[in-house]
Amino acid sequence: MKIDSIDFFYLSMPEVLDIGDGSQDALLVRVTANGHTGWGECEAAPLPSIASLICPMSHSACKPVAASVLGQTLDSPQDIVRINRLVRQNSMDLLQADHTLSGIDTALWDLLGKCCDQPVYRLLGYERACSKTPYASVLFGDTPQKTLEKARGIRAQGFRAAKFGWGAFGQRSVQDDADLVVAAREGLGQEAILCVDAGTVWGEDVDAARARLKVLQDCRVTWLEEPFHTGALSAYRTLAAESGPVRLAGGEGSHTEYMAQAMIDYGGLGFVQIDVGRVGGITAAKRVADYAAAKGVTFVNHTFTSHLALSASLQPYAGLRDYVLCEYPVELKPLAYEMTVEHLSPDADGTLQLPERPGLGLTPDTDALQKYLVDVQITVQGKILYRTPRF
Amino acid sequence: MKIDSIDFFYLSMPEVLDIGDGSQDALLVRVTANGHTGWGECEAAPLPSIASLICPMSHSACKPVAASVLGQTLDSPQDIVRINRLVRQNSMDLLQADHTLSGIDTALWDLLGKCCDQPVYRLLGYERACSKTPYASVLFGDTPQKTLEKARGIRAQGFRAAKFGWGAFGQRSVQDDADLVVAAREGLGQEAILCVDAGTVWGEDVDAARARLKVLQDCRVTWLEEPFHTGALSAYRTLAAESGPVRLAGGEGSHTEYMAQAMIDYGGLGFVQIDVGRVGGITAAKRVADYAAAKGVTFVNHTFTSHLALSASLQPYAGLRDYVLCEYPVELKPLAYEMTVEHLSPDADGTLQLPERPGLGLTPDTDALQKYLVDVQITVQGKILYRTPRF
Structure with a gap:
């Protein structure tokens, strides 16, 4: 046709x-x-x-x-x-x-x-879609107290993982940032996976990022996301060498597979985050997923919009059983939620399954x-x- | 203000x-x-x-x-x-x-x-603008004969360097490409600097590029430009290791200084080509020029448009006396030529000098x-x- x-x-x-x-x-x-x-x-x-x-x-x-x-x-x-x-x-x-x-x-x-x-x-060659563990993706609260309440709410909804980002984080003092992260960990409980998203706030300033490492380590943060601009490879690699168990995540700004590959090869990432709506679609994202798998870097979707975008973003690594985490936006504006008739909702045990329906499986x-x-x-x-x- | x-x-x-x-x-x-x-x-x-x-x-x-x-x-x-x-x-x-x-x-x-x-x-910190050697930047002729004639015309105009690119180059057989390059060298004479621009025609196909290396070496080509997409670092580096005296040039697609730095650090470039009209302006281009100088990679402007763009593209490395080559488009459409009242023209000895006038020194x-x-x-x-x- x-x-x-x-x-x-x-x-x-x-x-x-x-x-x-x-x-x-x-x-x-x-x-x-x-x-x-x-x-x-x-x-x-x-x-x-x-x-x-x-x-x-x-x-x-x-x-x-x-x-x-x-x-x-x-x-x-x-x-x-x-x-x-x-x-x-x-x-x-x-x-x-x-x-x-x-x-x-x-x-x-x-x-x-x-x-x-x-x-x-x-169609991408996966026999079946393995279930993923969605992490609730939210903005930091304006204060530690509001962050604490958000985190408690997420736990109450049954999520086993959460990511807090943007808002005031990185904009004020190191102690202010520490208070936010401690509040997130406290609200989430000790068992849940906690990630932090700096939203490129430090540009390429390694010192500013370094000053936050201790609280991230103390709070057992799984990844620090986007401390620097996409492509600031030297800053990423320098921080990655010092961040210990807190791995770096990034790559959402990649608009070609080459940019993502460079982040994998030279940025010291533990997690490469790919937005299907930016990188060149499912075709390019699948290439990055294959490349990441070959290089031992964990592929994760980047999705902050509708469930149509969510389904699209999960397809490229649907069959990679070891890559269990997936971003799941939980503060969608009505427009984004109403985008589709059907929705992708976590099961009672906090896991997410792609639909078996044809295509992306969702109807605008x-x-x-x-x-x-x-x-x-x-x-x-x-x-x-x-x-x-x-x- | x-x-x-x-x-x-x-x-x-x-x-x-x-x-x-x-x-x-x-x-x-x-x-x-x-x-x-x-x-x-x-x-x-x-x-x-x-x-x-x-x-x-x-x-x-x-x-x-x-x-x-x-x-x-x-x-x-x-x-x-x-x-x-x-x-x-x-x-x-x-x-x-x-x-x-x-x-x-x-x-x-x-x-x-x-x-x-x-x-x-x-304003960028250079005491004076060193004179540059403009290379006449043209498209390959459709046939070897037309390329030969173009090259003779360029030599007759007094240029000491020329770059041929795009057109049929890379699209047909290895022998067809060889004929074009040989014609360019013949028309230009043995003394002139000859560069070849593949315009990313081989994507990331190193074999296709490798097959053209011999004729480029035989014709003493100074650089092979953009054999691959901007950012295809691995392909660039692989070819650079085999290209001998023919150095690789690229980077014009960089729209941030980070992309250009990655090409310098991991692409094995001999020449990094920066378009001030894409990379983030004179501010970003100056950063790349400084970075290139520190890493021993030669900075060159990328300019295929007006003399306003040409002046802008020369400012970031105006004071770097060792970086003498500059791109000089000679097949401008009337629109691009008429863009400015004044023009930047090579001297009788084939060198180009930036104007001493304020700003970019050209009036639309x-x-x-x-x-x-x-x-x-x-x-x-x-x-x-x-x-x-x-x-």
Whole structure:
């Protein structure tokens, strides 16, 4: 079959707050081929991604993403790999294209899975999807007390792992940070897995990160995530050599498999975190998962948005039984929760299972999403290149 | 002073061809502060970059670029460094932002130079701008004969160095490629410096690149540029270990200093090529130049567009006397040539000198550019967020 259409839907909460919560807007992707429909999501700024889909060509290596997808043959996983490569070549100098490709690639896997009546992970070569241990992914509370209460709430919900991040962490004194981490550990109890996400707050300042190592070690934190910018390899490696049992995690900013591989090879990571909605879709994420497995670094999804994105992010390592942890956002804005009719919920024993249904196994709730749809129009030389499509 | 305005001008040739010529469109940036004006250029897809300037915020680390620039204090080079860092933090998850920042950062240096009545290189700490040896940067001819004629023309113009790239090179047989390279060497004569640019044609296929090494060595090619994708570190390093006197060049795809540093540290490069219009502006390019110098890798500009971009790209290594080569595009489309009133032309002895004038030392020819201006309007929720400004 041939790819007939690509539609981008920009969705947003009525109000977007200046906080580290990526679930406040979304870019939903619909692809159709021969009457079949696939859905994906870009973890990306919607408007620049829309522009990269439909912009005029600048030169042979700076084409709009749609030019390398529309009309392409889609009959097998190899076709998706080929289309992925084509976009990278033809849009090499269009930076935003990698994020845009990510949602399209994901939608292609969903579409192909539905055509073949197979879950995506099976198309990727996994016999079955192993159950994962979701960690509740939340922002730090503004105070130690609020963090303590959040942590207790997470434990009460049955989670066996949690990650606290962003907010005030790293912004004030070392003692302030210590108080937050101690509160998280106390609220979570001694048994649970605790991770901490610094959200790149220290840039490449190893000293600032180093000053927090002791409390992280004392509180038996499993990983310190993103102390530095993605790609600041030297800072990562230096800290990793000193962090002892607290391993470093990072890589969510990778928008190519090469960037993730560099973090694995030269950053001293214990955990590589990949966002399917950024790295180049399921195709690229699967490559990173294979590479990580070969190098003994643990692959973990990065997901802070909808359950459609969550399902997509779990497929690339669904069959890797030793990589049990998975990020599970628990503070979703209504937009992100209402994105899908079905949801992925932890079992009573605190584990998560991918659906056996075809494709990603989740259906966008287009009726519910109607109210979040952002009306956009882009006109170039008097010609409308983009107008918000209808569901 | 405070930054009052940022204007983006999308310029394009009436027809954009599907060839590797980046001078067919442009994104010109104007920044004003307290009555002063600075100009820069993003080496980027114009429409997605415009969208990244003005898009609605997605979350605290995914803000439009303008939000971190407008209203900021600009009194010293340290202010530009601070604004650069602010954009990176606040737009961390907005991929296109790095290209967008690049043009703005460049315009800020131009503006500050004009205020201080100093060329930019002096603000960067260089006493004087050393003369460079421009290499004529052209596409391969479609046939060996056409390549031979191009090379003879370049020699006749007095250039002492040339680089041939893209076109058919790498796309057909090894013998076809050999014929092109031999023709380039023959036309250029034995004395001139010859470089070859593969334009990432082999992805990460080391074997394909290896098969071309012999003719490159036989023709005494100084560097083989971009055999692989930016960031395919392992492929670069493997080939570099076998390429002997033919050194590898690459890095133009770097949109952060970290990516360029990784290419220096782990790619086995002899030459790191930095595009000021992509890497994060003059601020980031200067950091890469310093890093390259410390690591013994030669810094070279990447420039395939206007002389405004050329001046910007030379400033970061203007004072590094040992790094003599510079890219000099000689097949500019009229739009790129007409971008500036003044031009940077090689002297009779084939060397190039940066102007002593304040800032970048070049004035955009806004009258001439009027005819290339692309009319764009972006509307979100009924509100016009961008409309092509007037010069």
